[in-house]
Amino acid sequence: MPIETTINEGLLEECGSLISGMFARCSENAPNFGVREHCFAASLQKTINKYLFAASSDPVNLEDAAEFLEQIQADDLFMALACASGNERAWWEFDQQHRSYLERVARHLAKTEVDAQEVIDTVYVELYGTRVVDGERVSKFSTYSGRGSLRGWLRTVIWHSLVDLHRASHDEVSLDEMTENVGEGSVHASFAEAAPGGEDEMMDHLARERYRKATLASIETAFSSLEDHEKLLLLYYHVENLKLREIARMVENTASPLRGWFQRKSSTRDKDPSSRIHESTIMRWLEKSYARVLQIFREELQSKHGLKNEEIEICVELATQDLADSGFNRNLTVT
Amino acid sequence: MKNITPQENKIQGLLDRYLRQQFAGSGFALASENHLDDDSLTAFVEGNLSSREARPIVAHLVDCSFCRHVTTELVRLDLAFAETDAVEGRAEISEPSRVSEVLSGILSRIFGTNDGAVFAHQENDSEEDQEKEKPEEDESEK
Numbered sequence: 001m002p003i004e005t006t007i008n009e010g011l012l013e014e015c016g017s018l019i020s021g022m023f024a025r026c027s028e029n030a031p032n033f034g035v036r037e038h039c040f041a042a043s044l045q046k047t048i049n050k051y052l053f054a055a056s057s058d059p060v061n062l063e064d065a066a067e068f069l070e071q072i073q074a075d076d077l078f079m080a081l082a083c084a085s086g087n088e089r090a091w092w093e094f095d096q097q098h099r100s101y102l103e104r105v106a107r108h109l110a111k112t113e114v115d116a117q118e119v120i121d122t123v124y125v126e127l128y129g130t131r132v133v134d135g136e137r138v139s140k141f142s143t144y145s146g147r148g149s150l151r152g153w154l155r156t157v158i159w160h161s162l163v164d165l166h167r168a169s170h171d172e173v174s175l176d177e178m179t180e181n182v183g184e185g186s187v188h189a190s191f192a193e194a195a196p197g198g199e200d201e202m203m204d205h206l207a208r209e210r211y212r213k214a215t216l217a218s219i220e221t222a223f224s225s226l227e228d229h230e231k232l233l234l235l236y237y238h239v240e241n242l243k244l245r246e247i248a249r250m251v252e253n254t255a256s257p258l259r260g261w262f263q264r265k266s267s268t269r270d271k272d273p274s275s276r277i278h279e280s281t282i283m284r285w286l287e288k289s290y291a292r293v294l295q296i297f298r299e300e301l302q303s304k305h306g307l308k309n310e311e312i313e314i315c316v317e318l319a320t321q322d323l324a325d326s327g328f329n330r331n332l333t334v335t
Numbered sequence: 336m337k338n339i340t341p342q343e344n345k346i347q348g349l350l351d352r353y354l355r356q357q358f359a360g361s362g363f364a365l366a367s368e369n370h371l372d373d374d375s376l377t378a379f380v381e382g383n384l385s386s387r388e389a390r391p392i393v394a395h396l397v398d399c400s401f402c403r404h405v406t407t408e409l410v411r412l413d414l415a416f417a418e419t420d421a422v423e424g425r426a427e428i429s430e431p432s433r434v435s436e437v438l439s440g441i442l443s444r445i446f447g448t449n450d451g452a453v454f455a456h457q458e459n460d461s462e463e464d465q466e467k468e469k470p471e472e473d474e475s476e477k
Contacts, residue, residue, distance in 0.1 A: 105416065148374065240404060
């Protein structure tokens with residue numbers, strides 16, 4: 001048996017009393033759900049393995065595991081486990097608490113009432129489970145871990161269900177095309193094929209191409225040099241067209257790791273972990289990323305491509321001219 | 336707001352073009368089993384993951400435009416409902432039908448059969464439960 005597995009199991013055993021405490025609280029809140037403690041514990045252990053152990057090879061201590069368990073939406077998980085096992089009382093509660101919400105989400109996303117109703121029906125059937133594996137019915141609820149809220153998970157399930165519905169009714173549309181249509185569209189302008197228009201006549205074609213290649217290679221290196229959370233922020237803003245307030249929503253949770261990573265390097269005013277994240281804060285994070293890209297971009301052009309300051313200006317000018325006709329250069333303003 | 340230098344403005348435009356060209360649509364070719372599951376997507380969008388848990392997910396989202404796009408849509412959906420939840424609140428609370436009836440109806444519409452036995456194994460217990468206690472108020476609408 002691998003050493004890591006042995007360590008994990010030892011740690012899980014140490015978490016036993018914590019899990020028992022969680023189970024007792026949930027049972028008290030919902031005494032008729034019929035969830036057994038070993039099922040509850042098994043689900044949590046699966047979640048710990050999935051999120052905590054699989055995420056990194058760094059060792060996990062009891063404190064990490066305890067903090068992790070505290071963050072589990074235990075009552076939501078308890079209800080999901082009860083529904084997965086077909087407990088009528090749990091289904092009743094689920095229907096009472098969430099059906100109207102499910103309907104609102106489906107109607108918000110679907111184009112027609114018929115589609116919305118179809119999605120709700122499909123989701124209910126998936127949640128109950130019609131597939132039988134090894135003699136046991138497989139409920140979609142069994143994939144809910146309690147790491148996020150049950151309502152958030154239900155939103156995700158409905159979104160995917162609508163995507164599937166759309167695919168089923170548009171056989172000719174590939175998943176790629178469909179998902180791109182779902183978004184706000186993407187621009188596939190070719191960097192290399194941009195119209196040169198208006199460049200200095202003294203510059204011959206070969207020189208321009210050399211500058212263009214150097215520019216592209218340097219911007220590529222500059223972006224690659226960023227940390228993943230900085231890359232993701234830029235991608236959300238530039239490629240996915242998330243607005244600043246939408247990004248702010250994403251990091252609203254004070255425990256959000258994205259927020260933590262950016263605040264680690266931020267000025268004092270951004271560091272208060274309890275403060276609300278405003279659009280201006282996201283803008284500052286973006287500005288820092290632009291500044292880093294610009295710095296690495298210039299260094300690359302100087303050191304790797306041997307360009308002088310004047311030539312770097314030409315590179316930026318050329319690239320800017322290429323951009324002139326594209327019309328998708330968003331100004332950095334609060335939206 | 337800090338003033339953006341002309342060069343920073345240009346690099347922003349350059350980066351915008353580069354990112355759209357390089358990253359829009361990338362990662363669609365990944366096999367579906369390599370995409371993030373509903374549970375991970377939800378936990379990430381809600382900001383519930385620790386740094387340790389989020390690191391591999393963020394790395395995946397940088398490379399996989401499909402999952403990135405899903406998270407984008409989920410953030411928008413989350414925001415849309417955060418704004419309407421407070422208003423609509425408890426307005427729509429209604430007495431639900433028996434779930435076995437609801438599900439049986441759905442199943443019969445979908446499969447053309449009346450699978451009324453889906454909850455048969457718990458019918459007795461649940462009837463007793465319902466008589467014993469009335470459901471509590473909707474806590475999830477807090």
